[in-house]
Amino acid sequence: MPRLHKRSFRVANYDLGATLDSGQVFCWGERDGAWCGIIGERWVRMKQGRAIVAECIVDPGDWRWLRDYLRLDEDIEAIVETFPDDEAFQFATSACQGLRLLRQPKWECLASFICSASKQIVQIKQIVRNMSERYGAVIRTREGEEHAFPTAEQLARCTEEQLRECKTGWRAKYVLGSAQMVVNGEVDLDAVASMDCASARKELMRLPGVGRKVADCVLLFAYGFQEAFPIDVWIDRGLRELYFPRRKPTKKRLEAFTSNYFGPYAGYAQQYLFHYVRTRRQQEQS
DNA sequence: GTCCAGGGATTCA
DNA sequence: TGAATCCATGGA
Numbered sequence: 001m002p003r004l005h006k007r008s009f010r011v012a013n014y015d016l017g018a019t020l021d022s023g024q025v026f027c028w029g030e031r032d033g034a035w036c037g038i039i040g041e042r043w044v045r046m047k048q049g050r051a052i053v054a055e056c057i058v059d060p061g062d063w064r065w066l067r068d069y070l071r072l073d074e075d076i077e078a079i080v081e082t083f084p085d086d087e088a089f090q091f092a093t094s095a096c097q098g099l100r101l102l103r104q105p106k107w108e109c110l111a112s113f114i115c116s117a118s119k120q121i122v123q124i125k126q127i128v129r130n131m132s133e134r135y136g137a138v139i140r141t142r143e144g145e146e147h148a149f150p151t152a153e154q155l156a157r158c159t160e161e162q163l164r165e166c167k168t169g170w171r172a173k174y175v176l177g178s179a180q181m182v183v184n185g186e187v188d189l190d191a192v193a194s195m196d197c198a199s200a201r202k203e204l205m206r207l208p209g210v211g212r213k214v215a216d217c218v219l220l221f222a223y224g225f226q227e228a229f230p231i232d233v234w235i236d237r238g239l240r241e242l243y244f245p246r247r248k249p250t251k252k253r254l255e256a257f258t259s260n261y262f263g264p265y266a267g268y269a270q271q272y273l274f275h276y277v278r279t280r281r282q283q284e285q286s
Numbered sequence: 287g288t289c290c291a292g293g294g295a296t297t298c299a
Numbered sequence: 300t301g302a303a304t305c306c307a308t309g310g311a
Binding site for chain 2: 120213234
C-alpha cells in the first residue's frame with residue numbers, strides 16, 4: 001500500500017453520500033462507506049464521519065482544488081433560507097438535509113450530460129465508465145490504477161463507432177461533434193465562465209447535443225451559475241403536480257415560473273426538488 | 287412484452 | 300411557436 005496524503009475537513013450540514021449520488025455527477029463509487037473517484041487527474045478517497053476525511057496518492061498540495069470541488073465554503077443554511085416557504089419545500093428540505101451542489105470540471109460535466117439524454121442515471125454512470133476505461137488517462141490509485149474521464153482532445157480522436165461501443169447510442173455523434181468544437185476552439189469552455197448566465201447558456205447551446213436542459217445542468221454543476229434551473233422529466237412532473245395541479249402550463253410558462261419563484265439560488269432549489277421528487281417516487285414504489 | 291429514462295434535432299403545421 | 304417523430308440501449 002502506497003503512502004497516502006490525508007486531510008480532514010470539518011463540515012456542517014454536508015451529506016457527502018447524498019451529494020455524490022444525487023444525479024449531478026456520475027464518476028463516484030462507494031465501497032465500505034468510502035467514496036472513490038477521480039477529480040481532474042487526482043484519485044481521491046473520501047469518508048464522512050463528523051468530518052470529511054480525504055486521501056490522495058499524489059501530493060495534493062494545499063487541497064484548494066478539493067474545497068472548490070465540494071464547495072465547502074458555501075453557507076448552505078443561508079441558501080436554504082431563500083427557498084420558497086411552501087409545503088413542497090418543507091418536505092424537500094427535510095428530506096434532503098446536507099445535500100449540496102458540486103463544482104465539476106467543465107468538459108467532463110458537459111460530455112456526461114450530453115450522454116444523459118433520455119437515459120437512466122445507472123446507465124449514464126456505465127457510459128461514463130466505458131468512455132473513461134477506453135480513452136481516459138491512467139491514474140494511480142490506492143489499489144492500483146483507474147482511468148480519468150477522457151479529455152475533449154482524447155474523445156475528438158475517437159470515431160463515432162468507437163463512442164457507440166461505449167453504449168452512447170445515438171448520442172455518439174453529439175459527443176464527438178462537441179469534443180471537436182471544443183478542441184478546435186469554436187467554443188471556449190473557460191471563456192464561458194466570465195459571461196453572464198444567458199450568454200453562457202447561448203454559447204453552450206451552440207454545441208451539438210446541448211439544448212436548454214443540458215446547458216443548464218453544466219451551468220449549474222460546473223460553472224456555478226446559481227440561477228440555472230434544469231427542467232428534466234422529473235422536475236417537469238414535480239412542478240406540474242406541486243404548483244400547477246389540474247392545469248396544463250406550456251414549457252415556456254414553466255420556465256417563466258421557475259425564473260422568479262425559487263429565488264436567487266433557484267439552481268440549488270432545483271436540486272432539492274429533484275432529489276425530493278425522485279426519492280418520493282421510490283418510496284411510493286417500494 | 288411494454289414502458290420509460292436528468293433530451294436534442296428535425297420536420298411539419 | 301408548438302407538437303410529433305426519430306434516435307439506441309437497457310432498467311423496471
